[in-house]
Amino acid sequence: MTATPDTTTWRGWLLSDTPTSRRHARLSSLYKGWLSFRSNTLAMVGLGILVALLLMALFAPLIAPHDPLAQNLLDRLKPLGTPGHIFGTDSLGRDILSRLIYGSRITLYIVTLVALIAPIAGLLAGTVAGYAGGWADIVLMRITDIFLAFPRLVLALAFVAALGAGIENAVLAISLTAWPPYARIARAETLTIRNSDYISAVRLQGAGPMRIITRHIWPLCISSLIVRVTLDMAGIILAAAGLGFLGLGAQPPSPEWGAMISEGRRFILDHWWVATMPGLAIFTVSLGFNLLGDGLRDVLDPKAEK
Amino acid sequence: MSAPALSFSGLDVWFGSGRDHVAAVKGASFDVAKGESFGLVGESGSGKSTIMRALTGLVETWSGGMMVDGHKLTPGKSRDKTFYKKVQMVFQDPYASLHPRHSVDMVLSETLRLHGFDDIEARIGKLLDDVGLGPAFRFRYPHQLSGGQRQRVAIARALAPEPEILLLDEPTSALDVSVQAEILNLLGDLRDEHDLTFLMVSHNLAVVAHMCSRIAVMKDGEIVEVMSVEDMRANASHHSYTQSLLRASQGYFRDTDAMQEA
């Protein structure tokens, strides 16, 4: 509101109050969001953690000092700081650091898949229920309630048990249990949005329900969903790890972090690092997501907190 | 003589059922001639907006007769495209009537596309010009606009399908007096330019008097009086409610005055 930004620099161009093209407008609003996000230190830390995770997953073969699957029964359960095995080795003599690095791929995989499935399913169910009202609403919300009332881990377990253990099924199972809250959020938002004047306005242009839901309601629900998803990600990683812990998640010898804890928990008393290192890894990434989610909430959803 | 642009006869509108039943409009009847500006006044909650919402199909529970250009409307959701091409509406609150994540460009181009226009680029430029917003505003988002500017965008959106009838639901009540003047002038200009018929709701008698030639006074869902603006100015009203409205709009007088009604 003070001086108008100088439009000759990139920064100025991006901060311009009078965008001159669609692209300019979009970039400009993205950049402004980024600026306010950037000022949130903790959120930046979160983002940093996740970027690091991404890089780690991407360049795992370059970073990892060992093959994550290479066993050496003579070199098993080496402690932290052993030369060549900074994080020690596990019960089959595999390098824990390398396994953690490769495990980041699986974690990312899980996170991406769940983040793609659950919110979209929830968004679809919630907005349709909220906008259509009537019977569609009642039926959809009952279904949501059923899945909500289902003991979460039991549902996931049942699903995995039905389809067999494995990472994809674990992801499906988690998604199956994760969507109902999103549906509820989306529905609540839809209910407030659907009677607003701008929706009435598009209806007056003759727009059909599908168009209103996808073009007008979704963009408004998405930001709060993104925040929720980010905050839930930690829970999702932990749920996947929980399944791994019960032996139903990722399959050996894949270095999934939850499964690593599960394998290492036998040694918790004498060789604590075997379970602790993956525990710390999960903790760090979860923390990253939580920090990021907190920050995103401030940017995307200023009403929610702040 | 051609049919009136809008014709209401014995319109009833209600909400809810059973105990929640609210009769929002009771037996409203009036005509709006082509090219006329007609005002609806009355206290808050008297059913002014509801009449408009019933007309546009935003409220489905009504009975009685409504005609647009001589075509009868039927209760129910569906209004065909031609209806929306003919009738458009501007809402009361400019802060609530624009999608927070759609830029001006998106709002207008979507509207144009829905109505099947091809020369969208050219039309957007023209519309923005019409409502007195330069091309500089085209890619802004609502949060980058002032209230008056938003209301101009809303008017541009309503003008996009080139309607004949514009419904104005308190278009300036959320705005400052200075901005109100700008918008009222703009609406006047547009009316002359495009041969529009106005149906305007307001609780500010002065605003209605300024814009309209005839007014209907509503109270409790009923139309108590339809009169010309000249009559109103001359204080030639027959109904006590209208009289009290008129008197009240004069302002505050110190104790000495006789302002002692309950």
Next chain:
Amino acid sequence: MTSVPNQNGQSRRGPALPKWLKGTIFGLGSILATMLGLLFVTFIIGRVMPLDPVLAVVGERATQSTYNEVYHQLGLDKPLLVQFLYYLRDVIHGDFGTSLLTSHPVIQDIARVFPATIELATLGTIIGVVVGVPLGVIAAARRGSWIDQIARVVALVGYSMPIFWLGLVGLLVFYGILGWVGGPGRVSVFYDGMVPPVTGMILVDAALAGDWDVFRDALSHIILPASLLGYYSLAYISRMTRSFMLEQLSAEYVTTARVKGMSERAVIWRHAFGNIGVQLITVVALSYANLLEGSVLTEIIFSWPGIGQYITNALLSADMSAVLGGTIVVGLVFVVLNVFSDLLYRFFDPRAK
């Protein structure tokens, strides 16, 4: 012609039920529908699972004839829907079947394991509320201060820490090394069965029986897992409390209270806190429900014979009667908690009629 003139102008709307009755009927109907759906989904899951319930009965080495006999006994040769209807009929009669895993009636098993979980979850929730709510309120009131930062870190750590890991480490440190708390299980072995089971919750039973040795011992066993669960619920509750409070503190009525010349503490606790009560109830109910159903891992680590473990074991062994029974109970509790928090909401919030 004997037509009776219709004097009641309203009759075309049919008999007008009072609103509360309609609401109640709708509420009950939706609970029923939810429960039925829950049952059905569970049932289907149980049937399509490639786990063989017959194997659970006959064991690994059974001959085929034994196998066939049991297959028939369990009614597995009937169509799915018929099986479901049979099951439903039994459930309505209060018969949840017999668990294959424990050879006890499921209802009896649940009566044994559910109190254990309730005891744990309740204590956990109490810890979460007693610590979490004040923490959240203070964090919101002193936004950005060190206490806010601490609250934030506490919550984030709680959100991010794998519970099974924390549980194992907690057991190692507080039981193994420090010896401050009792070990796994609900009570030390030699106190087992010392107090008559009235409620099934040992703390309550011991108190009822006036046996304070058992009470103390049971407390020393429950405190660690309950604290662990309490920490998770604390993290959630404090975070939500904080954000509710922030919303309230920015409301105009808070300024009004200050205009009156009210002290800051009264403003926070009397005015702002009074306004989050309702939201808080919902959050606490939700977190309680989560603890009731979601403490499987804690139960495993602490050898806590609760419902989470029960259902999980049953599920892995295709003991479908037990899974269905357990799911109904947990689902019912969830639904009831939901309704309950709804009722409280109506009761406490004047705006909700």
Next chain:
Amino acid sequence: KTPDNMLVVAQRIDDLITMDPAQSYEFTGGDISRNIYSKLVTFDPADLSAGYKPSIATKWDVSEDGKTVTFTIRKGVKFHSGNPLRPEDVAFSLQRAVLLNKTPSFILTQFGFSKDNVKDTIKVVGDDQVSITTDKRYATSFLLNCLTATIAGIVDEKTVMAHEKDGDMGNEWLKTNDAGSGPYVLTSWKPNDSYTLTAFNDYWGGAPAMKRIIVRHVQESATQRLMLEKGDIDVARNLNPEDVQAIEKEDGLKVDNELRGRLMYISFNQKDPELSKPKVVEALKYLVDYKGMVNSFLKGQWQVHQSFLPLTYLGQIKDNPYSFNVDKAKELLKEAGVKDLTITAGVRDAQERLEIAQSLQNTFAQAGVTLKIEVGTGKQVLGKYRARQLQMYVGAWGPDYPDPQTNAGTFAWNPNNADDAKLTGSLAWRNAWDPGKFNQMVDAAVVEPDRAKRAKMYEDMQREWQKTAPFGVLFQKVEQTGLAADVQHLNVGGAITAISYWAITKE
């Protein structure tokens, strides 16, 4: 910290589903059964290697044709209910097991008893004798060994029949209750939580020293170890090697090692065209790092053992012809003309097996064989295995009764290799293996009355089998039990039976 006359045990007891001896088939069920039920003949915990000894039967006589054995029943034995134990109870118990036809009934029915003839083949003779008549002549040791199994536990007819429901011969009631005459009385069982035994003071062999036995379900080894270290329990039965090593070093604690009958094996489905080549199977047997495993993550808990009879069984052999030899394996694979072999193995989600599977994966890979591991819950994997759908299986097998026939009959016997024969009890059938001549060898050995000759037959059979069968037996289980130093005379049952609480003392 535990009282002197009380024994507290931590153990995984979630397998316990029934205590009816006619039905009980799980480890924990065996443990309980051995302590609450008496049998005609049984093993003495102080001297397991002596084999079966008189118990409720004071002596037995074999008829000329070798088909009938007549047992003389001990006098003055009392059931926990106070009823005296009569010969009728003995006959009833065995008949009941046959009539109920529950899973373990084959242990008895393999002698030709059936619903129709059991009243005649098992009957009371005289006023203190019971006679058992088999359909043909079997090695007497075979019959008597079978009578030491859980299913031969003697129940109190009067009590049991008092609880009969819908003609179930008291099965429903007996699942959770006790009608025995053994040294202990079952006083409570909370599934997945604990069970409690109380000493039976009128036990015919004398009241046991430990007045109360409490077995608490504790899932995690680390937890069991912590409890043992804290003195909250006397015995920890599911310790993993690392925890055992730690306990060995601790004052006040000790470790009991006992060789059990359980075998770890891998098997290959013979429907698979590649795996049905003998050279391929042989090569794979050379691709197991036997030593590596028993010296690392299996340390102390399994020992290398490559034949189907566990050590201590009649006919045992100690030959372990296979060792980890990549070159040999490669050569064999080359000879078989197999390249780029990929195998999928079904493994249940138990830590030990997963590690073995991963080790196999590693060593197989060294010869270019890709091993995929498909993990499932016990029930899942087993379901597929029984349906002959697993390409390869990594699993364990425990003998059902202490006679060589139990394992010979499952590893080397499959009279009908058709899919619809459904001989699901036979591991050979599950792997679609037609044992050919082994069928006759098994049938012959089981009827050989001469003990030494019989042993020799099994020895020969195993040597042959080791070479050609699509099974690779890898290890035999050693049970390592952690216990407080004051616990004496603990015996978990060796390879042949279950734990004997009555022998335990504390000092």
Next chain:
Amino acid sequence: MTDLLDVQNLWVRFPTRNGIFDAVRGVSFRLGRERLGIVGESGSGKSMTGRAILRLIRPPGQLTADHIRLDGEDLMTKSEKGMRAVRGSRISMVMQDPKFSLNPVMRVGDQIMEALRLHARVSRTEARKRALEMLEAVSIRDPERVFRAFPHEMSGGMGQRIMIAMMLIPNPELLIADEPTSALDVSVQGQVLRIMDKLVQDRGMGLIFISHDLNLVAQFCDRVLIMYAGRVVETCDADKLHQATHPYTRGLLNSMPRIDAPQSRLDVLSRDPAWSEAPSVGPDDRGLPELPQPGPAGLGNLGADIAEGK
């Protein structure tokens, strides 16, 4: 004799994403026991000025002033605790939006009683009596019912009257009323204004009346401050408002349509950037009207007092 209120160089600043935003810039004015109107377009800083006097600018907003003297006492130097004694009992403020300014979960009566009991030692029954009288005084028809009601059960107009009752009950020396009648029916509006009028005239209460209705302010107040972009652009006697000289004021006056005088086009305000740059018009030096002595009852039974007078 000192002024009741003397504000010198008042600034309110908000840090925002785009730098510091000045909501109030250097406002100075003095107030006797009179009715001072503050008018201006939306966002011109009227409410902020009112809040600033009570030092209730919420962080991160910052408040600076050379001084804010109440009866010669500088409020800027007071401790937070000292301010609390001032708020409510000596200066009260009717908040702009009654819908959001009342605690939704507390009964109306409790909120009014609370205002009284925070500053005066009175029993509950006494407080209740006074609250009921006060409600009656602001023309609420069924005080007993309203007393027990929750805010959401009240209409906007009732809410505003409740707010006024609540703020008047501790009998303040200065009342800041932020658009107190915008939601009221015109007839009730007259009654409420009359109450405030009476208090100023009989008790010597000072009144700051914030509104954007220029006509109303011209008719009701003694003096008017016209604010634009956080500054006072003009100050004049209320009855002379229609002769105001500042183009902004003139623009506002002319842009309103009038019932009695039809126009084809309305005048549109054209804003001059110089307006917001010009310094605030300082406190006028004219002599303040002689202060009447406080009424005989002192801090007596205000509600009953007013009700009687009506």
